[in-house]
Amino acid sequence: MHILITGGAGFIGSHVVRHFLKSYPSYTITNLDKLTYAGNLANLRDVESNPNYRFVRGDITDGDFLLQLFQENQFDGVIHLAAESHVDRSIANPTEFVVTNVLGTVNLLNAARASWQSDYEGKRFYHISTDEVYGSLGSEGLFTEETSYDPHSPYSASKASSDHFVRAYHDTFGIPVVISNCSNNYGSFQFPEKLIPLFINNIVNRKPLPVYGKGENIRDWLWVVDHAQAIDVIFHQGKSGETYNIGGHNEWSNIDLIRLLCRIMDGKLGRPSGESEKLVTYVTDRAGHDLRYAIDSSKLQRELGWVPSISFEKGLELTVEWYLSNAEWLDDVTSGGYQRYYEEMYGNR
Ligand code: NAD
Ligand code: TYD
Numbered sequence: 001m002h003i004l005i006t007g008g009a010g011f012i013g014s015h016v017v018r019h020f021l022k023s024y025p026s027y028t029i030t031n032l033d034k035l036t037y038a039g040n041l042a043n044l045r046d047v048e049s050n051p052n053y054r055f056v057r058g059d060i061t062d063g064d065f066l067l068q069l070f071q072e073n074q075f076d077g078v079i080h081l082a083a084e085s086h087v088d089r090s091i092a093n094p095t096e097f098v099v100t101n102v103l104g105t106v107n108l109l110n111a112a113r114a115s116w117q118s119d120y121e122g123k124r125f126y127h128i129s130t131d132e133v134y135g136s137l138g139s140e141g142l143f144t145e146e147t148s149y150d151p152h153s154p155y156s157a158s159k160a161s162s163d164h165f166v167r168a169y170h171d172t173f174g175i176p177v178v179i180s181n182c183s184n185n186y187g188s189f190q191f192p193e194k195l196i197p198l199f200i201n202n203i204v205n206r207k208p209l210p211v212y213g214k215g216e217n218i219r220d221w222l223w224v225v226d227h228a229q230a231i232d233v234i235f236h237q238g239k240s241g242e243t244y245n246i247g248g249h250n251e252w253s254n255i256d257l258i259r260l261l262c263r264i265m266d267g268k269l270g271r272p273s274g275e276s277e278k279l280v281t282y283v284t285d286r287a288g289h290d291l292r293y294a295i296d297s298s299k300l301q302r303e304l305g306w307v308p309s310i311s312f313e314k315g316l317e318l319t320v321e322w323y324l325s326n327a328e329w330l331d332d333v334t335s336g337g338y339q340r341y342y343e344e345m346y347g348n349r
Contacts, residue, residue, distance in 0.1 A: 001024070001026070001027045001028070001076045001077065002027070002028040002030065002073060002074060002075050002076055002077075003020065003027060003028070003029055003030070003075065003076065003077045003078070003079060004030050004032060004069075004073070004075045004077070004078045004079070005017055005020070005029060005030070005031050005032070005078075005079045005081065006032045006033070006060060006078070006079070006080045006081055006082035006108065007032075007033055007039070007080070007081035007082030007083060008029075008031030008032070008033055008044070008055075008081070009031065009033040009035055009039035009040055009041050009043060009044065009055075010033070010038050010039055010040075010043075010081065010082075010085070010191075011038070011043075011085075011185070011187075011189050011190040011191060011194075011224065012081055012128070012185055012224055012227060012228070013031070013033070013081040013082070014040075014043035014044050014189050015187070015188075015189070015224045015225060015227070015228040016079060016081065016228045016231055017029055017031050017044060017047065017053070018044065018046070018047055018228075019225075019228040019229065019231075019232060020232070021047050021050050021052060021053055022047075023232060025052070026052075027052060028052050028054070029052060029053050029054070030054045030055075030056060030073065030075070031044070031053070031054070031055050031056070032056045032058050032060070032069070032082070033055070033056075033057065033058075033082065034057065034058065034059045034060070034082070035057055035339075036084075037191075037339075038084075038085065038086075038191050040189070040191075040333065040338045041055065042329060042332065042338055043189040056069065059104075060082050060100065060104035060105075060107055060108055061099050061100060061103055061104050061107065062107070063107040063110060063111070066107050066108060066110070066111035067110070067111050067114055069111070070111040070112065070114065070115035071114075071115065074115070075112070075115065076122055076123060076124070077123065077124040077125070077126065077235065078108060078112055078124070078125045078126065079126045079128065079231065079235060080105065080108055080125070080126065080127050080128060081128045082100070082104060083100060083101045083104075083158075083159070083162075084096055084097045084100045084101060084155070084158075085155070086155070086191075086193055086194065087132075087153045087155045087156075087286065088193070088286065089155075089193075090153055090154035090155035090158070091153065091154060091286070091287055091288075094154035094158075097154050097155055097157075097158040098154075098158055098161075100158075101155075101158035101159055101161070101162050102158050102161045102162050102165065105127065105162035105165055105166065106162075106165050108125075109125065109165065109166065109169045109175065112125050112175060113169065113173055113175055116175070118173075118174065120174060120175065120176050123175075123176055124176050124177075124178065124235065124240075125166070125169075125175055125176065125177045125178075126177070126178050126179075126180075126231070126234065126235050126238075127162065127163065127166040127177060127178070127179045127180075128180060128182070128231065129159050129162070129163050129179055129180065129181045129182070130156065130159050130181055130182060131143050131181050131182060131183045131220070131245065131247065131293050131295050132151065132153065132155065132156035132159065132290065132293065133149050133151050133156055133159050133160040133163060133181060134147045134148075134149060134150060134151075134181070134293075135149070135150030135151060135152055135156075135290065136150075136152065136290035136291045136292060136293070137291065137292040137293065137294055138291070138292065139292070141294075142294045142295060142296035143181075143245060143247075143293070143294065143295050143296060144245065144296045144299075145181075145242075145243045145244070145245055145299055149163075149164075152288045152290055153288055153290070156290075163179055163181075163243075166179055167179070167241075170240070170241050171241075176240040176241075177240065177241065178234055178235070178238040178239070178240060178241075178242060178243075178244070179242075179243045179244075180230065180231065180234050180238075180243070180244045180245070180246050181243065181244075181245050181246070181295075182222065182227055182230070182245075182246040182247070182295075183219065183220035183221065183222050183246065183247040183248060183293055183294075183295045184219045184220065184221050184222065184293070185221075185222055185223070185224045185227050186221055186222070186223065186224065186315065186316070186319055187223050187224030187225060187315070187318075187319055187322075188224070188319065188322040188323070188326070189224075189329075190224070191333065192330065192333060192334060195254065195257075196257075196261065196316075196319065197323060197330075199258060199261055200261070200265065200319075200320060200323045200324075201323070201330055201334060202279065203261075203262065203265045203269075203276045203279060204265075204269070204323075204324070204327075204330075206279065207279065208279055208280075208281040209258060209262075209276075209279045209280045209281060210281055210283040211254060211255060211258060211280055211281065211282050211283065212254070212283060212284070212285045212286045212289060213282070213284075213285030213286070213289060214255070214282065215253065215254045215255030215258065215280075215282070216253055216254070216255065216291075217253065217254050217289060217290065217291055217292065218251050218252065218253050218254075218291065218292040218293065218294065219251070219252060219254070219257075219292075219293055220247045220248055220249070220250055220251050220293055220294045220295050221248050221250050221252060221257070221312055221315075222246065222247060222248035222250065222308060223248070223308065223309070223310055223312075223315040223319075225309070226248070226308045226309050226310070227246060229306065229309070230244075230246045230300065230306050233300075233304045233305070233306045234246075234300070234304065234306075237304050238304065239303075244297075244299060244300045244303075244304070245295045245296060245297050245299065245300065246295065246297055246300060246306075247294070247295025247296070247297045248295075248308050248312065249295075249297070249308065250308070250312045251292075251294050252312070255280075258277075258280060259277060260313070260316065261276075261316065261320070262276035262277040262279075262280075263276075263277075264316060264317055264320050265320060268320055268321065268324055269324075
């Protein structure tokens with residue numbers, strides 16, 4: 001089996017590449033990534049010499065390049081993670097999100113369709129999406145697979161649009177697709193612009209912790225390793241044309257999460273209790289800030305037997321320990337040094 005994983009140098013993608021290489025030694029994995037600011041080949045140092053792993057630097061917004069890549073390779077499956085992924089950046093530059101997330105996804109669907117030529121036996125196109133397409137919840141209820149799409153940010157609107165195109169290619173052309181919509185991930189190798197790694201980095205450096213609004217927004221956090229396991233199960237056993245929600249049954253208001261994080265960090269850094277929390281600084285709220293996300297993942301549990309493996313307290317502690325013992329990774333990412341890694345490893349190609 002030869003699988004194309006897009007966005008494999010990013011946060012979740014690197015965990016998915018690692019998971020598939022370790023779990024399926026007979027598979028060939030091609031990682032296609034443009035290496036934007038969010039792509040970092042150092043995330044995959046431990047697997048880069050695996051003979052079944054290949055990295056291709058390329059841009060999913062380039063349709064001709066994708067057609068050629070699919071012509072040169074017989075991919076049996078695609079796991080599509082490449083995207084612009086940060087809500088704040090989508091507010092600053094919405095167009096980039098349309099081009100990468102919508103056009104890039106359509107280009108990939110076109111390349112898969114051209115390559116597979118209506119012979120879909122054993123083929124699968126798996127699109128990785130987000131719970132943010134469902135919009136925002138009040139204090140009650142959960143997102144199910146039947147919840148209507150109601151995206152509010154340019155990021156979630158672009159992901160919603162790409163989800164619709166994936167379904168449209170299934171319904172119109174018969175491509176065997178599967179989609180999952182996952183809640184907020186946390187864990188190692190996450191770019192320190194997202195809440196948890198940003199705040200870990202700021203606490204280490206005694207910098208302010210910018211809490212948007214009152215910190216009352218709620219997110220449902222899932223350990224990235226559990227997400228990779230869910231992706232494995234859905235890729236292999238999910239029904240074509242279906243959507244699966246993935247979540248941690250783990251709702252935290254931002255401020256409660258930040259307080260927990262501060263407590264763990266005080267302990268790990270040997271600082272007096274309460275020291276890190278003094279860095280909390282309330283700042284202007286994010287425009288269009290969704291109040292609450294919470295996922296009902298009972299379909300995935302019932303039909304495919306997946307459940308998260310660890311508690312949030314344990315996962316967060318492991319995550320903090322990882323960032324503290326990988327200070328070089330964090331320094332490299334925050335200083336931009338990681339962007340030299342590709343040239344050092346692969347030369348200027
Ligand atoms: P990320 O920003 O860490 O990584 C994205 C990767 O895509 C990077 O390696 C980047 O270089 C690559 N990329 C971007 N534009 C590209 C292009 N034009 N061509 C090729 N590669 C390109 O993102 P992430 O947090 O790992 O998210 C991965 C996927 O999972 C995204 O589709 C995102 O919408 C989805 N998702 C993320 C979360 C989360 O909490 N992070 C939750 C649910 C769903
Ligand atoms: P983020 O990690 O950007 O994920 P998303 O917006 O996709 O949920 O943000 C998680 C939550 O934390 C969200 O409610 C916004 C909030 N937040 C802050 O309060 N301050 C920050 O500096 C960041 C990056 C996020």
